[in-house]
Amino acid sequence: MPEGLHESDVKNPVLRWVDQRLPVISMVQREYGTFPTPRNFNYFWNFGALAMISLAIMIATGVVLSMQYAANTGLAFDSVERIMRDVNYGWLLRYIHANGASMFFIVVYIHIWRNLFYGSYKTPRELLFMIGVVIFILMMATAFMGYVLPWGQMSFWGATVITNLFSAIPVVGNSIVTWLWGGFSVDNPTLNRFFSLHFLLPFVITGVVFLHITALHITGSNNPLGIEPKGPQDTIPFHPYYTSKDSIGIVVYLLVFALLVFFAPNMLGHPDNYIPANPLVTPAHIVPEWYFLPFYAILRAVPNKLGGVAMMGGALVVLFFLPWLDSSPVRSMRFRPIGKIAFLLFTANFFVLMWAGGKPAEQPYILIAQIATTYYFAYFLVILPLLAKFERPLTLPESISRAVLKHRGGGPLPAGATAKPMEKA
Template sequence: MSGGHSTYTPSTGIEKWIDARLPLPRLVYDSFIAYPVPRNLNYAYTFGGILAIMLVSQILTGVVLAMHYASATSLAFDSVEKIMRDVNSGWLLRYMHANGASMFFVAVYIHIFRGLYYGSYKAPRELLWILGVIIYLLMMATAFMGYVLPWGQMSFWGATVITGFFTAFPIIGDPIQQLLLGGFAVDNPTLNRFFSLHYLLPFMIAGVVVLHVWALHVTGQTNPTGIEVKSKTDTVPFTPYATVKDGFAMVLFFILFAYFIFYMPNYLGHPDNYIPADSLKTPAHIVPEWYFLPFYAMLRAITFNIGPIDSKLGGVLTMFGSIAILFLVPWLDTSKVRSAVYRPWYKLFFWLFVADAILLGWLGSRPAEGVYVVMAQMATLYYFVFFLVIMPVLGLIETPKRLPNSITEAVLAKSKGGAVPAGATAAPETKG
């Protein structure tokens, strides 16, 4: 899917002149028009395009907001209110940017779960998956630093708590925290650092996204069957087939996005952030944004010492480990079958994992006391067991269903409402 001679033919003199010097139209044509994609892609595969549009939206709204924002502790809160009240369409820009971050994470979580379900991380797509995890890490850093900028109560205390995590590390912890803060406490240097990084990181994300798309076009798109493309009949041109499907999914997604912007713009935020930051008044419950809550629950789940590791350091290591483990997924899954469609036991454990992640998110919003702590500990345990035990062991002992011989065969069998023909191979593919 990644190779092949270009079929682009310049139709005008200007196109011929440009193509001979900088073949950008040819690149666009080959990548987004004639590029072959599996003919059985479903709507779970549309979130890559949605994420690209959301990234552009976040960058554009962020650049305009930065023109009116003042990164000083004495001015930041008032500058945000000025944007809301005095800047033309400032309220819309701010709500688009704030809710856009949440929509960005909604789309990326669905994108990640889709990858885990259909085995999109398996060879030869390991680097594609790793680049995706790097994008996710950059998104988390960008979102955290952006949450500090309004300089409300939750912004200030969230920054205080999160940067305090690094003090759990012996020797290097305090210097790292002081480097982030620009001093010994969250103050004006901290705000300046976070504003600078919040402005820079989205452009770094865009650069890694280019590499991500490049890697995708080299290895080719996966599909719900997990079977590699074997002939031209297994594919269709990206345009119009994939573009129409992507466009329809984007319309539905942006209807949801618009609903939050116009009808419940503050639903996903915290009311305490409309109170100016005050270092002398601690909020009753300090909680991060909803997309960080599963990791926050894991952090607080470690209430006991593990040998020489105290509970604070254990919680921080668990939280960072829950993200770091994603880099190892291509090698933890030992099954030769990609798609969970043909793996009944993996499918069961996968949906339990999805429920577990949602439960962790809910527990992250609860007080760290009583039964909530016990539930968080059990949910955290399953999170790591899924990757470190279930994935490796299940791939060795699970008996998968029969695989179709080709994507076309699977599509035809599905369109007829029947099972895969009896002649389909029972042997799983060994290629990635």
């Protein structure tokens, strides 16, 4: 073979010629074919692949919709109605895109929940988790800007309320708001800026996702037991075992997605957004999209504007420090009895925040949001650090293979033995 060419195992001569000069096929085979993965993944490990599918759907539909959308305050609302009524299959594209945002957040919230429950943020995966948090924050920014684009009542007033929050920042706050607006109120320059950023950020997210995947393939995946593989008997190739398992998850996901799009396309939206934006008429109750409600509840739980903004931002920033706040040597909450209870309470507490965020800013909802906000921060800043010192975890399994085979009635493996391929499935 001539010097400088990649050593390729591809059989097809045309593909081998390409792979020798641009080894993409070999890389995919190495990273998604023979890549060793823990043999005990459950279906919670499907949600990383589902998030990638969601991102691809959002980018594809968003690019096509942008061809018909007019980023002008006098035309935006009507252009959306034209997409719905006159553009061939425009209604389908818009419903897929609008509900795709909700499906994307559902998938990512479950993905984060899995990481928190099974301790996937612990060493050596701290940076992997932190990159994931960056993706989540970029998603929130992208979704907020996209919600403004239909230029309905909730779009306009949501943009007004949220952008005004930056004015609470000392010294530079008002300048930031003026820059975001492109003037002295939410108007045409604001819509143009939000449209441009909404189009750009998904591609930024795609780049960060590649960093996320690269970090994952450096450290390897965590697993439900939270213990590292101790040999080849603890792992199986990613393909065909987990490609087939992911395929099942993708089919179920697309089925649920289709049911939402075709039978309840407006279930997760707000009816006020079908009214054109009117700066002179304030909606009775301004609420963001459902996936922002927990953080909106935290914002409103603090009477002081600056304090509320700081707490809302802190609810995200605290995740970056989670790998060091929880110093317990045991990863999975399956082996931490008190930690498991505290985490399940945290999960319920998150739904309480979501419920309170959708209610009017009055009692008793504010008090409930304040109590739930207190537990949210107490879980990260108080409970996890204390449990790391005083909790007595259960005994961890000796290895992944022994735990899996014992669970399936296969008995323990002899030392150094490798499970048969049929056992791995």
